[in-house]
Amino acid sequence: MKTSLSRRLFRTFLAIGFINVAVTLVIIESVYDDMEDSILRNELALERAFLEQHVGGTEVESRDTALLTTLYVPDGATTVLPEIFRNRPVPFSAEVEVADKTWLISIERVAAPAGVIYLAQDITLMESREAAQRFGWGLFALLVLGLVVLLTRIGTRRILGPLDDLTRHIARLQPGSPVARIDSRYEDMELANIAATLNQLLDALDAYVQREKSLVSLASHELRTPVAVISGALDVLAQRNSLDDADRHTVARIRRAADEMRADVETLLKLARRSGDSDQPEDLDLTDSVRAVVAELEDGAPQQAGRIRCSLPKPAPVVHADPTLVRMLLRNLVQNAVRHTAGEVHVELGANSLSISDAGAGLPEHIRARLNAPAGRLVPEDGLGLFIVRLICERLGWLLRVRRSDAGGTVLDLLFLPDAARSTQE
Numbered sequence: 001m002k003t004s005l006s007r008r009l010f011r012t013f014l015a016i017g018f019i020n021v022a023v024t025l026v027i028i029e030s031v032y033d034d035m036e037d038s039i040l041r042n043e044l045a046l047e048r049a050f051l052e053q054h055v056g057g058t059e060v061e062s063r064d065t066a067l068l069t070t071l072y073v074p075d076g077a078t079t080v081l082p083e084i085f086r087n088r089p090v091p092f093s094a095e096v097e098v099a100d101k102t103w104l105i106s107i108e109r110v111a112a113p114a115g116v117i118y119l120a121q122d123i124t125l126m127e128s129r130e131a132a133q134r135f136g137w138g139l140f141a142l143l144v145l146g147l148v149v150l151l152t153r154i155g156t157r158r159i160l161g162p163l164d165d166l167t168r169h170i171a172r173l174q175p176g177s178p179v180a181r182i183d184s185r186y187e188d189m190e191l192a193n194i195a196a197t198l199n200q201l202l203d204a205l206d207a208y209v210q211r212e213k214s215l216v217s218l219a220s221h222e223l224r225t226p227v228a229v230i231s232g233a234l235d236v237l238a239q240r241n242s243l244d245d246a247d248r249h250t251v252a253r254i255r256r257a258a259d260e261m262r263a264d265v266e267t268l269l270k271l272a273r274r275s276g277d278s279d280q281p282e283d284l285d286l287t288d289s290v291r292a293v294v295a296e297l298e299d300g301a302p303q304q305a306g307r308i309r310c311s312l313p314k315p316a317p318v319v320h321a322d323p324t325l326v327r328m329l330l331r332n333l334v335q336n337a338v339r340h341t342a343g344e345v346h347v348e349l350g351a352n353s354l355s356i357s358d359a360g361a362g363l364p365e366h367i368r369a370r371l372n373a374p375a376g377r378l379v380p381e382d383g384l385g386l387f388i389v390r391l392i393c394e395r396l397g398w399l400l401r402v403r404r405s406d407a408g409g410t411v412l413d414l415l416f417l418p419d420a421a422r423s424t425q426e
Helices: 005-054 124-171 189-240 245-273 286-300 323-339 365-371 384-396
Strands: 061-064 068-074 092-098 101-110 115-122 282-285 308-311 317-321 345-349 353-357 399-406 409-415 421-423
Touching (some): 005 068, 005 101, 005 115, 005 124, 101 124, 189 245, 245 384, 282 323, 286 317, 317 323, 323 353, 323 409, 384 399
Parallel strands (some): 308 345
Antiparallel strands (some): 061 068, 068 115, 092 101, 345 353
């Protein structure tokens, strides 16, 4: 499954934004904690130095303020310690919670005068303010993350907008003469270079197409001329009326072959031009078309007579299509089936379909894949027959599908589009 470039960019930018916010919060928290710890410990150090200068003797001394509790216990003296100092080792320094209050406690021994100094600073208010600040930082982080999402989406669209625009321009390109060029006036140099490169490719393709059209026009003249000469020579022979029955039969076969070649040339030229302007559609009885193709094949190869079995319905299906294209399509399909099997070939005509089945060895896998390939993706790698069949189906708007192809034979279905087929009463 292919990923979306816009999603990848969005996720990348969003991840970068989240990482930046997280790192910023961690740095702020660490700096704030370090600053708070330094301030409090410096204050306690100053208090301890002050007490060391003002205490002495063998008496226990205690001083209390709104936020600070101090106690000096000389060596050898006994006293009941307040709860916040009770059961604490010497030395001791930590932040503790006692009776819903947070205290920063420092207990250290002093040498002169010998004893222990107990210090406890109430930092409950500071902790409350710190919690409020953390909540504020959390709201700020959410706001920043929301802004990151918004800016990421806007930035992604701004970056990919010109690329999407270029994609739409390319998607609007249609085969024709000439192919419209892509507007290369992009602000971004990379996109402008891509558009210019595509336009150079289109110029080369146009030149190639024009060259192929010229070749088709020349081939049209070169192919039609010998066929016209053959037909004219046959007319001269017929006017002399000097042929016996066997010669007339041979001349008739030559004339049918010449007429068939003329029709094939016209069909190939129509297909080569890739335009339906030269088509001459008319209401065509498919039953008559099938019968004519079968008669033509059997007359051209008498040894094949009787091998083609037809199932033709009444009323007969009628399509609006070019008779030359339909005849060539049917002839190629039926003739291919006859050539690749020694048994019978069955042609079954339905209201909206035509099925041709044989008892041959089946089509190779690569040919089946080409027959079922999307329109416009077939190249004549296995001769003109298959290629012509697909081109005609594309021109007529019909579908060709391989229903079955194995050791028991092949079944090809020719499907007419619903708006192209209709029935008529005899």
